[in-house]
Amino acid sequence: MEKQTFEQLQEELYVEQMENGLSVYILPKPGFNKTYATFTTKYGSIDNHFKEPGEQEFSQVPDGIAHFLEHKLFEKEAGDVFQQFSRQGAAANAFTSFTRTAYLFSSTSDVEKNLETLIDFVQEPYFSDQSVEKEKGIIGQEIMMYDDNADWRLYFGIIENLYHHHPVKIDIAGTVESISGITKELLYKCYNTFYHPSNMLLFITGPEDPEKIMKLVRDNQAKKKFEKREEISRKFEAEPSSAAIKNRSIQMHVQTPKCVVGIKAADTELEGMEMLKRELAIGLFLECTFGKSSEYYENLFDSGMIDNSFFYDYTQEYGFGFGMIGGDTREPDQLAQKVKSILFEVKEGGFLTEEKLDAVRKKRIGAFLRSLNSLESIANQFTRYAFNQMELFDVVAVLEEMTLAEVRDAVNGLIEEERLSVFQVLPS
Amino acid sequence: MAVVKERIIKHQGVTVHIVPTSKYKTNTLVWKMKAPLKEETVTLRALLPSVLQSNTEKYSTSTSFRNHLDGLYGASLFADVGKKGEYHIMSFQMEMVNEKYLTNREPLLEKAFELLSEVLTKPNAKEGQFDPSTVAKEKRALKQRLESIYDDKMRYSSMRLTQEMCVEENYRLDASGIADRIEEITPESLYAYYERAFMEDELDLYVIGDIAEEEVAEMANRYFQFSERKPEHVSYINHQVQEAKELQEIQDIKQGKLNIGYRTNITYRDPDYFALQMFNGIFGAFSHSKLFINVREKASLAYYAASRLESHKGLLMVMSGIDNRNYEQAVTIIKEQMEAMKSGDFSEQEIIQTKAIIKNQLLETIDTSRGLTEVLYHNVVATMDISLDEWLARIDQVTREEIIACGEKIALDTIYFLHGTEVAE
Numbered sequence: 001m002e003k004q005t006f007e008q009l010q011e012e013l014y015v016e017q018m019e020n021g022l023s024v025y026i027l028p029k030p031g032f033n034k035t036y037a038t039f040t041t042k043y044g045s046i047d048n049h050f051k052e053p054g055e056q057e058f059s060q061v062p063d064g065i066a067h068f069l070e071h072k073l074f075e076k077e078a079g080d081v082f083q084q085f086s087r088q089g090a091a092a093n094a095f096t097s098f099t100r101t102a103y104l105f106s107s108t109s110d111v112e113k114n115l116e117t118l119i120d121f122v123q124e125p126y127f128s129d130q131s132v133e134k135e136k137g138i139i140g141q142e143i144m145m146y147d148d149n150a151d152w153r154l155y156f157g158i159i160e161n162l163y164h165h166h167p168v169k170i171d172i173a174g175t176v177e178s179i180s181g182i183t184k185e186l187l188y189k190c191y192n193t194f195y196h197p198s199n200m201l202l203f204i205t206g207p208e209d210p211e212k213i214m215k216l217v218r219d220n221q222a223k224k225k226f227e228k229r230e231e232i233s234r235k236f237e238a239e240p241s242s243a244a245i246k247n248r249s250i251q252m253h254v255q256t257p258k259c260v261v262g263i264k265a266a267d268t269e270l271e272g273m274e275m276l277k278r279e280l281a282i283g284l285f286l287e288c289t290f291g292k293s294s295e296y297y298e299n300l301f302d303s304g305m306i307d308n309s310f311f312y313d314y315t316q317e318y319g320f321g322f323g324m325i326g327g328d329t330r331e332p333d334q335l336a337q338k339v340k341s342i343l344f345e346v347k348e349g350g351f352l353t354e355e356k357l358d359a360v361r362k363k364r365i366g367a368f369l370r371s372l373n374s375l376e377s378i379a380n381q382f383t384r385y386a387f388n389q390m391e392l393f394d395v396v397a398v399l400e401e402m403t404l405a406e407v408r409d410a411v412n413g414l415i416e417e418e419r420l421s422v423f424q425v426l427p428s
Numbered sequence: 429m430a431v432v433k434e435r436i437i438k439h440q441g442v443t444v445h446i447v448p449t450s451k452y453k454t455n456t457l458v459w460k461m462k463a464p465l466k467e468e469t470v471t472l473r474a475l476l477p478s479v480l481q482s483n484t485e486k487y488s489t490s491t492s493f494r495n496h497l498d499g500l501y502g503a504s505l506f507a508d509v510g511k512k513g514e515y516h517i518m519s520f521q522m523e524m525v526n527e528k529y530l531t532n533r534e535p536l537l538e539k540a541f542e543l544l545s546e547v548l549t550k551p552n553a554k555e556g557q558f559d560p561s562t563v564a565k566e567k568r569a570l571k572q573r574l575e576s577i578y579d580d581k582m583r584y585s586s587m588r589l590t591q592e593m594c595v596e597e598n599y600r601l602d603a604s605g606i607a608d609r610i611e612e613i614t615p616e617s618l619y620a621y622y623e624r625a626f627m628e629d630e631l632d633l634y635v636i637g638d639i640a641e642e643e644v645a646e647m648a649n650r651y652f653q654f655s656e657r658k659p660e661h662v663s664y665i666n667h668q669v670q671e672a673k674e675l676q677e678i679q680d681i682k683q684g685k686l687n688i689g690y691r692t693n694i695t696y697r698d699p700d701y702f703a704l705q706m707f708n709g710i711f712g713a714f715s716h717s718k719l720f721i722n723v724r725e726k727a728s729l730a731y732y733a734a735s736r737l738e739s740h741k742g743l744l745m746v747m748s749g750i751d752n753r754n755y756e757q758a759v760t761i762i763k764e765q766m767e768a769m770k771s772g773d774f775s776e777q778e779i780i781q782t783k784a785i786i787k788n789q790l791l792e793t794i795d796t797s798r799g800l801t802e803v804l805y806h807n808v809v810a811t812m813d814i815s816l817d818e819w820l821a822r823i824d825q826v827t828r829e830e831i832i833a834c835g836e837k838i839a840l841d842t843i844y845f846l847h848g849t850e851v852a853e
Contacts, residue, residue: 366502
């Protein structure tokens with residue numbers, strides 16, 4: 001077990017890689033009641049085209065299957081694992097994103113028992129024909145719930161606009177139609193490909209003793225046999241740099257229109273420190289330009305074009321990425337125009353200054369430190385970073401050292417007409 | 429050892445609650461103002477926090493004010509309104525990085541006190557009125573916020589249930605105000621109300637973080653001085669159900685939203701409140717509860733089916749998203765679960781499990797400064813003094829008989845169903 005110390009943040013991280021390839025991290029948090037643990041596989045909704053171990057051919061699986069598998073893993077021959085967690089006083093949950101599936105629990109007692117339950121249920125799949133069928137009704141309702149959610153439709157609408165081929169454009173839960181084709185056999189195929197310990201990360205944070213916890217994980221893993229595994233082969237079609245659709249709108253039962261401008265990320269092959277710098281640089285640029293302390297924000301708000309729902313965000317993953325700027329607005333067309341023209345003004349002109357960057361840098365450092373108050377946020381962010389070979393606890397140092405030139409560079413490659421797209425939700 | 433150490437000091441019109449803990453990287457100040465929920469004041473109170481947090485006398489534009497916050501390592505200032513029982517509560521939360529995690533160690537706690545005090549007592553106002561352009565902007569934003577409730581169907585349907593259920597009580601009012609009453613507010617009338625609120629409201633300040641009690645007490649005294657007051661109390665309004673109502677509303681949506689309201693006739697102040705927590709836990713609050721198991725897992729009708737309590741109003745609210753054509757079946761199953769609870773059809777196992785989960789949930793909630801404040805504030809609203817240790821112990825002591833006895837007091841009030849035009853095949 002290796003111990004890493006982050007002096008300024010006053011955090012200690014314990015790290016070990018098990019013989020079977022599983023990465024385990026423990027971050028002690030004395031003073032908290034709760035222990036929070038996530039067991040995550042690097043497998044999400046975009047991984048729909050891959051080679052099963054031992055197979056020669058690539059095959060494609062139904063949309064929404066990673067999420068479906070997440071639901072089904074909770075079911076065991078002896079019953080539902082949710083129930084076992086709750087008997088042990090823990091709250092369990094799971095979520096599927098584009099790139100990850102995470103299983104988690106939080107509890108304030110019986111932590112060791114709950115941790116063992118978490119590891120075991122994820123590592124012991126049990127799927128039956130009957131329960132696969134029953135789940136289609138529940139997930140069907142989950143899909144319909146999101147269909148009625150205008151903010152979710154806005155979020156996915158713009159991603160669909162930006163991408164030609166990449167599976168990031170497919171809704172994480174799939175469609176009622178696509179999940180109808182899911183079978184027990186297909187679930188095992190995905191499970192066998194992506195749930196090998198070498199593709200997974202276990203993160204535990206809370207008031208526990210790291211030595212004791214690490215020993216529990218070691219003993220647990222030593223009891224199980226896993227075949228040695230080659231690297232997973234995933235397949236993605238080549239993706240053009242331009243947005244697939246420039247402009248699109250849908251109608252829904254809403255009173256206020258919604259509008260978002262999307263930016264398709266450039267250089268999506270970055271990893272590690274380069275990726276971290278790029279992501280933080282673009283985050284700083286968006287904050288400078290659209291943050292509440294910017295003149296642009298004040299003008300948009302004063303003119304009544306935006307309200308408190310206004311948001312901006314940038315995410316970069318390996319192979320894809322996007323920025324989003326938008327919110328509720330009474331003038332969806334004007335807002336789209338205005339946001340675009342601001343983007344170009346900032347790119348061309350002298351808007352980004354050392355002074356502005358400094359203020360926003362401080363704000364981001366504060367927000368990062370605040371996020372360390374939340375065990376959920378630490379575990380989830382840490383895992384996302386680690387899967388991209390980035391280090392969560394580097395964030396403050398990278399923010400402190402970020403130069404204006406780096407921010408300008410990041411913006412120059414990004415703000416181009418062909419990368420932009422607009423999506424609107426309009427009242428029906 | 430107590431799970432939370434809360435020191436309470438009363439002085440100068442404010443009750444200061446100091447909670448020292450070293451688990452956060454930040455220090456948090458939460459300012460709460462409580463007054464009865466009333467139709468005449470609800471919109472003024474919804475607007476006031478937005479105007480106050482927008483700018484101040486010294487930082488008179490939102491850009492200059494927000495720049496100042498950014499410069500203080502992204503000090504966050506967040507204002508909102510909520511209701512608890514018959515009360516309407518304005519909250520201001522200021523969170524500031526603890527300087528010990530910074531290379532550059534400015535004294536940030538004092539700055540937080542100074543700034544929060546400025547927001548509350550030195551607003552951008554002169555000659556008896558707030559800055560008119562700030563008021564105009566925030567009026568527009570409030571109007572848009574209220575309209576957006578309609579666009580979020582889960583929130584909309586639960587708001588509609590409350591309106592229908594409490595049609596004769598002030599509790600029908602949404603904490604965010606009434607859209608039609610926004611226009612009549614002027615920079616003068618808002619200012620007049622601001623002065624009145626700071627004169628009459630019950631005021632509480634929570635200070636949470638790695639802090640020295642004496643230092644905090646001294647700062648609170650220096651920055652927050654108000655006149656002594658006798659806050660207005662509203663006695664619990666107990667509306668008796670004559671006959672349950674059933675209402676439907678149609679919109680162009682795909683998934684039906686089913687919301688059901690029950691009167692429990694038990695509030696936070698009552699001795700059987702802990703038994704009610706257990707009742708709701710076994711009935712619908714968790715993933716091992718009867719609603720989740722029977723509506724979702726067994727009948728496969730819904731993705732979510734849950735219930736929650738309005739602790740200070742004594743309501744139990746059920747919510748679920750279902751297909752239009754499954755309305756009858758879902759209502760039947762939910763009613764059956766309520767009957768099962770009333771007739772004591774739950775196991776020892778369910779009791780033990782629910783006790784463990786409720787205690788776990790409380791301990792988790794107080795791991796965040798916001799959650800901790802909300803939990804501690806229950807005592808203020810209910811004028812009670814129940815420590816968290818007592819809370820945990822009281823949950824443990826609840827018996828099967830006490831849970832069943834709650835059932836006798838619970839009455840179905842209203843079933844509300846929002847659904848689409850098309851009936852799916």
